[in-house]
Amino acid sequence: MKTLVFFGSARKQGNTKNLLNKFLEQLNGEIKVINAYKSKVEPCIDCRYCWENQGCSIKDNMQSIYPLIDEADNIIFASPIYFSGIPAPLKAIIDRCQTFWSSKVRPGEEKLKKKKSVLLLCGGAPSFNKQFAAADIILKSILKELNTELAGHIYVSNTDQVPVSKNKEVVEKAKELSLKINKCSTKG
């Protein structure tokens, strides 16, 4: 089982990292983490190259990420909430996945293989209505294009007051979700 993680936090030991670590602790198989802040992926320029060609016209680190998406059995997004959405470097990676959307308009193109997905989000503010709504829409829309079925999500509020490392309930949920993914993989 191959798991590809898109990690969107700027902080090395922040809440998102702690949540992700707890999730990954018991996950089986090969795990590859793409740190959005380190990967220096340029934003999409809507040049429409991908309307007729596989891949992308911009030759940067995204080129090595495309095959990882192709091969992955699981796609995980782990991110903080920034102004209701997700941090810009992670959004750049998502927009560069436009080539998967446009595979629909390229003749004779095969779909990506079916995958499972997980969303892990941290918001610093105390819980409020729609705290995660915008990020949820963005991430679910890319997960659909990547042909994934959502296996579960963990959205944590109030991380500025109660860090994930001290939130036993959340840590437990992260472990449970990874065990669920392991089970899915053994079922095939």
Ligand SMILES: Cc1cc2nc3c(=O)[nH]c(=O)nc-3n(C[C@H](O)[C@H](O)[C@H](O)COP(=O)(O)O)c2cc1C
């Ligand atoms: C630019 C910026 C915008 C933010 N906007 C929100 C927000 O809209 N809602 C929210 O709940 N928290 C917001 N936060 C707080 C972060 O989501 C919170 O601190 C989170 O734990 C950061 O993740 P990290 O610990 O992995 O770095 C914002 C933080 C920053 C830096």
